[in-house]
Amino acid sequence: LVEDSVLRSIPLFADVDEEVVASIAETGHEKEYSRDEVIFDQGSEAEYLHLLMAGQVGMTAQSSDGRTAVLEVMRPVEVFSIASVLSDAPHLTGAMALEPCWVVRIPAAEIRRFTDEHPPLARTMLHVIGQQFRMIVRQVKDLKLRSSTQRLGCYLLALAREQNVEGEFRLPYDKRLLAGRLGMTPENLSRAFASLREYGVETHGSRVALHNPAALEAFAAPDFLR
Amino acid sequence: LVEDSVLRSIPLFADVDEEVVASIAETGHEKEYSRDEVIFDQGSEAEYLHLLMAGQVGMTAQSSDGRTAVLEVMRPVEVFSIASVLSDAPHLTGAMALEPCWVVRIPAAEIRRFTDEHPPLARTMLHVIGQQFRMIVRQVKDLKLRSSTQRLGCYLLALAREQNVEGEFRLPYDKRLLAGRLGMTPENLSRAFASLREYGVETHGSRVALHNPAALEAFAAPDFLR
Numbered sequence: 545l546v547e548d549s550v551l552r553s554i555p556l557f558a559d560v561d562e563e564v565v566a567s568i569a570e571t572g573h574e575k576e577y578s579r580d581e582v583i584f585d586q587g588s589e590a591e592y593l594h595l596l597m598a599g600q601v602g603m604t605a606q607s608s609d610g611r612t613a614v615l616e617v618m619r620p621v622e623v624f625s626i627a628s629v630l631s632d633a634p635h636l637t638g639a640m641a642l643e644p645c646w647v648v649r650i651p652a653a654e655i656r657r658f659t660d661e662h663p664p665l666a667r668t669m670l671h672v673i674g675q676q677f678r679m680i681v682r683q684v685k686d687l688k689l690r691s692s693t694q695r696l697g698c699y700l701l702a703l704a705r706e707q708n709v710e711g712e713f714r715l716p717y718d719k720r721l722l723a724g725r726l727g728m729t730p731e732n733l734s735r736a737f738a739s740l741r742e743y744g745v746e747t748h749g750s751r752v753a754l755h756n757p758a759a760l761e762a763f764a765a766p767d768f769l770r
Numbered sequence: 771l772v773e774d775s776v777l778r779s780i781p782l783f784a785d786v787d788e789e790v791v792a793s794i795a796e797t798g799h800e801k802e803y804s805r806d807e808v809i810f811d812q813g814s815e816a817e818y819l820h821l822l823m824a825g826q827v828g829m830t831a832q833s834s835d836g837r838t839a840v841l842e843v844m845r846p847v848e849v850f851s852i853a854s855v856l857s858d859a860p861h862l863t864g865a866m867a868l869e870p871c872w873v874v875r876i877p878a879a880e881i882r883r884f885t886d887e888h889p890p891l892a893r894t895m896l897h898v899i900g901q902q903f904r905m906i907v908r909q910v911k912d913l914k915l916r917s918s919t920q921r922l923g924c925y926l927l928a929l930a931r932e933q934n935v936e937g938e939f940r941l942p943y944d945k946r947l948l949a950g951r952l953g954m955t956p957e958n959l960s961r962a963f964a965s966l967r968e969y970g971v972e973t974h975g976s977r978v979a980l981h982n983p984a985a986l987e988a989f990a991a992p993d994f995l996r
Contacts, residue, residue, distance in 0.1 A: 587993075605911050605914075605915060606915075606993075607915040607916075613914065613915055615910060615911065615914055627900045627903040627904055627907070628904075630896050630897070630900045631897065631900040631901060631904065633900075633904065636904055636907045636908060636911070637907065637911070659893075659896070660889065660893060663886065663889050663892060666889060666892040666893065666896065667885075667886060667892065669896060670856050670885070670892065670895060670896055670899065671856070671857065673896065673899055673900065673903060674852075674853045674856045674857040674859075674899065675857060676903065677853040677899060677902065677903050677906070678853055678854075678857065678859065678862055680903070680906050680907060680910060681853070681862045681863065681906060682862060683910055684841060684906060684909055684910060684913070685831050685841065685862070685863070687910070687913040687914070687953060688831075688839065688841055688913070688950070688953040689831060689832075689833040689839055690833075724914070727913060727914035767813075767832075
């Protein structure tokens with residue numbers, strides 16, 4: 545059983561009637577995962593809508609040489625598996641705890657029933673899936689239109705913008721995960737960091753400083769459509 | 771003004787009440803585009819939901835060197851700009867007629883109002899956007915986990931499967947567009963076709979034959995999660 549107040553704290557449920565949120569909470573449960581624990585496998589049926597309350601989760605896929613690659617990292621509070629749940633279809637990616645995680649799970653059939661019966665919840669679902677859709681369209685543009693070094697440059701510019709810093713900032717996760725997020729190998733990522741030195745990018749472990757953002761922008765050509 | 775019967779022929783509206791479809795039709799209009807005509811620009815406000823009734827439309831983006839790249843090709847009957855319309859946000863990609871097209875346009879504000887007021891329409895929108903979301907997740911997996919030659923192999927295998935043919939089939943659009951769809955340059959695409967010869971891929975213009983699908987599958991490692 546999940547406390548109403550937990551669900552109420554999630555933007556997904558902000559516009560939904562209190563009684564409806566309470567009923568949804570009754571169908572859900574909380575679950576903790578330890579580091580590296582599998583949350584669900586690629587190809588498995590979507591049994592739950594997942595709400596990530598704490599910790600980081602990697603969306604994973606098997607690469608053609610059998611490795612498990614992390615395609616995307618989710619940070620709290622975030623909903624995941626929403627498209628599989630609403631389409632009642634198998635998961636296209638797996639999910640794995642990258643550190644100890646706290647997840648609320650709502651059974652897929654229940655969330656589909658609530659979404660059918662409560663238009664404000666349907667509206668919110670449309671909004672959330674629309675936002676996630678746009679996030680992934682940006683990734684496709686990035687992957688198709690930029691070199692891997694430009695992708696890294698855009699990522700660092702977005703991070704600096706998001707954290708609203710002029711000086712130094714930290715990468716939110718390790719370089720192996722960052723490589724997967726940007727669609728390159730760890731070796732390629734190291735080479736890309738080295739290439740960006742000439743545009744004023746300085747790194748010490750996970751600390752990054754952008755000494756010449758204008759030059760980096762001219763090279764990486766970000767677009768800031770949100 | 772759009773005929774009800776036109777909208778009724780679209781799966782999007784199959785489960786929606788007749789009177790609602792009639793009201794939606796009243797707000798819409800039909801528009802023809804000639805080859806290479808811009809339907810909307812990247813970054814512009816989403817004014818309409820677009821229903822492609824005939825012709826092919828390319829979803830476009832500016833690459834960092836200023837070229838217009840076609841990221842995806844839509845074929846009838848397909849809905850496009852749905853995420854921008856529902857999120858009331860600027861278009862992340864442009865759209866361009868790749869050949870003479872017939873499009874039905876429904877004003878964005880009207881479609882948001884109808885979606886709010888009619889739960890069966892909201893349900894259908896969720897289904898459509900969920901399907902498009904999954905389509906694009908598959909693209910991201912493809913772009914991040916496979917080489918460009920493997921991507922071409924997977925694409926040809928999917929095409930053969932879709933057209934359910936053992937022998938020869940035709941590419942649905944020209945090689946320049948195919949290169950954009952697969953995230954490579956036309957030169958890379960030619961090299962990839964040449965590399966696939968050793969796995970039994972034979973091409974003559976737009977005609978393709980797969981003489982050894984098993985070898986091609988072993989090389990390209992497709993997954994058929996839908």
